[in-house]
Amino acid sequence: MTSKNNGLSAALVSNLQDVLSKRKGVVDDGSAEEPPSTSDVTAKEEEDKESDDDSRPIVLVTNGDGIDSPGLVSLVEALVREGLYNVHVCAPQTDKSASSHSMTPGETISASSVDIKGATAFEVSGTPVDCISLGLSGALFAWSKPILVISGINQGSSCGHQIFYSGAVAAAREALISGVPSLSISLNWKKDESQESDFKDAVGVCLPLINATIRDIEKGVFPKDCSLNIEIPTSPSSNKGFKVTKQSMWRQSPSWQAVSANRHPGAGNFMSNQQSLGAQLAQLGRDASAAGAARRFTTQKKSIVEIESVGVAGKTESRVKKYFRLEFVAKEQEHTDEDLDIKALEDGFVSVTPLSLLPKIDPETQAVASECVYKYLNADQ
Numbered sequence: 001m002t003s004k005n006n007g008l009s010a011a012l013v014s015n016l017q018d019v020l021s022k023r024k025g026v027v028d029d030g031s032a033e034e035p036p037s038t039s040d041v042t043a044k045e046e047e048d049k050e051s052d053d054d055s056r057p058i059v060l061v062t063n064g065d066g067i068d069s070p071g072l073v074s075l076v077e078a079l080v081r082e083g084l085y086n087v088h089v090c091a092p093q094t095d096k097s098a099s100s101h102s103m104t105p106g107e108t109i110s111a112s113s114v115d116i117k118g119a120t121a122f123e124v125s126g127t128p129v130d131c132i133s134l135g136l137s138g139a140l141f142a143w144s145k146p147i148l149v150i151s152g153i154n155q156g157s158s159c160g161h162q163i164f165y166s167g168a169v170a171a172a173r174e175a176l177i178s179g180v181p182s183l184s185i186s187l188n189w190k191k192d193e194s195q196e197s198d199f200k201d202a203v204g205v206c207l208p209l210i211n212a213t214i215r216d217i218e219k220g221v222f223p224k225d226c227s228l229n230i231e232i233p234t235s236p237s238s239n240k241g242f243k244v245t246k247q248s249m250w251r252q253s254p255s256w257q258a259v260s261a262n263r264h265p266g267a268g269n270f271m272s273n274q275q276s277l278g279a280q281l282a283q284l285g286r287d288a289s290a291a292g293a294a295r296r297f298t299t300q301k302k303s304i305v306e307i308e309s310v311g312v313a314g315k316t317e318s319r320v321k322k323y324f325r326l327e328f329v330a331k332e333q334e335h336t337d338e339d340l341d342i343k344a345l346e347d348g349f350v351s352v353t354p355l356s357l358l359p360k361i362d363p364e365t366q367a368v369a370s371e372c373v374y375k376y377l378n379a380d381q
Contacts, residue, residue, distance in 0.1 A: 052074035057147040057214060059085040060175075062131045064099065065168035067091040067114060067123040071153035071187060074199040078207055080118030085214075088146065089114070089121035090135035092128055092167075097156070098328070099127040099167035101174070111140055128171035136178050147217055149175035150210065152185030152230075159231055159342040159351065160250030165328075169355070170188050170223050172227045176357060181217050182227045183210065188234045188345055201236035205350060209242075223354070231341055231351040243349040248340035259323040 010261045059079060063072045072091060079087045093112070109126040122140060132149060134140050146289065151171040158166040168184050175182035187194070187202045209230065216222040231245075233239050337343060344351040 013172055019306040040184050044116055051341065056084060056086045056219070058145075059087050059214070060132070060146040060149045060180075061087065061089045061119075062091045062128055062135070062149070062151050062168075063173045064092070064095075064097045064128050064151070064171070066095045067121070068091060069095075069154055069155065070196045071199045071202070073116075074203050075121050075150065075153050075185075078203045079210075080116075082207070082211070082223040084211070088114060088135070088141060088143075089119050090140065091121075092131060093123035093125055097154070098165045099129070099170070100165055101129050101170040102127050102167075103129050103133065109134075122276040128167040130172045132171045132174040132178070136175065136180060145180060147181070148210075148214055149182040150173075150185065151182065153199055153206070153232070153319065154184075154186040155189045156186060157188045157231055157345060158184065158186045158229060159341070159345060159353075160248040160340075162251055163229065163247065163355070168323050169229060171222045172229070173355070173357070176225075176227045176355075179224075181213070181222055181224070183230060184227065185232065187231045187232045187236065190234050194234060198234075198236055202232045205232055205236045205239060205348070206230055209352075212215045226354040226356045229341075229351075229353045229355050231243060231345045231353070233345055233348050233350065235348070239350050240348040241350065241353055243339075243344045245344045245351045246337075246339050247353055247355070248337075248342045250340075250342040252330050255327050255329045257325050259325050279310050316323075 010158060048292050061076055061079070063069060065071060067089065072089070076087060076089055079085055090111070099254045104126045111122045111124045111129060114121040120141070128151065132151075136145065136149075138144060148170060154166075154168040156271055158169050163169045166184070166186075168186060172182035172184035185202075187198060189198075213222060213228070215319070238334060338347075339376065341351040341353045
C-alpha cells in the first residue's frame with residue numbers, strides 16, 4: 001500500500017497498513033497465495049445445504065453479462081456451497097453490460113425460472129436495474145428485503161468513468177437507492193490472456209470480503225450510504241492484496257462502426273423486424289384503435305429505404321435507415337496517482353472503491369468504508 005491516505009488520518013492509515021501486512025493469504029513478497037479450492041462437495045453436503053432454512057440471511061445476485069455468464073454461475077455456486085445464505089438470483093436473460101441505469105417502464109417483461117442448484121433463480125427480459133427493482137419489489141419473491149445485493153462477477157473492468165456505463169454497477173446502485181447494502185464485482189478480463197477458470201479464482205478472492213460484509217451488516221456497522229465497487233486484477237490468484245481506492249477518470253473510448261446491410265443481411269433484417277415489432281406493440285398499447293395503428297405502420301414501413309452505412313446519405317424523399325455497431329476500445333493511458341482504482345488494478349491489486357449516491361463521498365464516509373474494508377482483511381476466514 002502506498003503512503004497516500006485518501007484523506008484519512010495518519011494514525012488510521014498506519015493502522016490499516018499494519019492490518020494489511022498481517023492479512024492472511026499474503027506472503028512476504030506481497031503476492032497472494034492460491035485461493036482456497038472450490039472442489040465439489042459431497043452429495044450429502046449438497047443435500048444438507050439445499051434444505052430450506054428461513055433463518056439464513058438472503059443474498060440477491062444479479063449481473064450485467066446475463067444469467068448464463070461464467071462469472072455469475074461461479075459466484076452463485078460458491079455462495080451455495082458456503083451453506084450460510086439463502087441465495088436468490090434475478091439476472092438479465094441476455095448480455096446487458098453497458099445498459100447503465102436504464103429501466104423498461106410501460107412495457108411487459110418476463111421473469112422465467114431457471115435451474116441453478118441450491119438457489120432460487122429467475123432470468124428477466126430486462127436490464128440489470130429492472131432485475132433489482134423487480135427483485136426488491138415483493139412482486140417476484142416472497143421475502144421483503146435481502147441482507148445484501150451482489151452484482152457480478154462481471155467480465156471486464158468497471159473502473160473510472162466506465163462506472164457510468166456499467167449495468168452491473170447500476171444494479172448495485174439501484175439496491176443502494178432502495179436501502180439495501182450492495183457490492184459490484186468485476187474481473188479485469190483481457191482478450192487472449194484471460195480464461196474462464198479465472199472467474200473461479202476471482203470468487204476465491206472476493207468471497208471472504210462478501211462474508212465479512214454480511215457479518216458487519218448483521219452487526220449494524222456497515223456504512224449505509226455507500227456501495228463497494230470491487231475490481232479484481234487479470235490474474236486473480238496472484239493479486240498483491242486489497243487497496244481502498246478513489247474513482248478515476250479512466251474510460252474506454254466508444255468506437256462506432258458502420259455496418260452494411262448487404263454484407264450483414266441477417267443482422268439488418270433482424271434489427272428491422274425487431275424495431276418494427278417493438279414499435280408496433282408499443283403503439284398498439286397506446287392507441288384505442290388497433291386497425292388505425294396497423295395502417296399507420298404499414299404506411300411508414302413502405303417509405304423506409306435501407307442503404308449502405310458507409311457514408312453520408314444523399315438527399316432522398318424516402319426515410320433512410322442505416323446500421324452501426326458500437327464497441328469500446330481500451331487506450332493506453334498513464335496513471336500516476338497510486339490511490340486511483342485503475343492504477344491499483346493495473347498494478348495487480350484488488351481495488352475496492354466506495355461509491356455514494358451523493359455527488360462526492362464525504363471524508364467521514366470514506367474513512368468508515370476504508371476502516372470496514374481493512375477490518376475484513378484481518379477477519380477470521
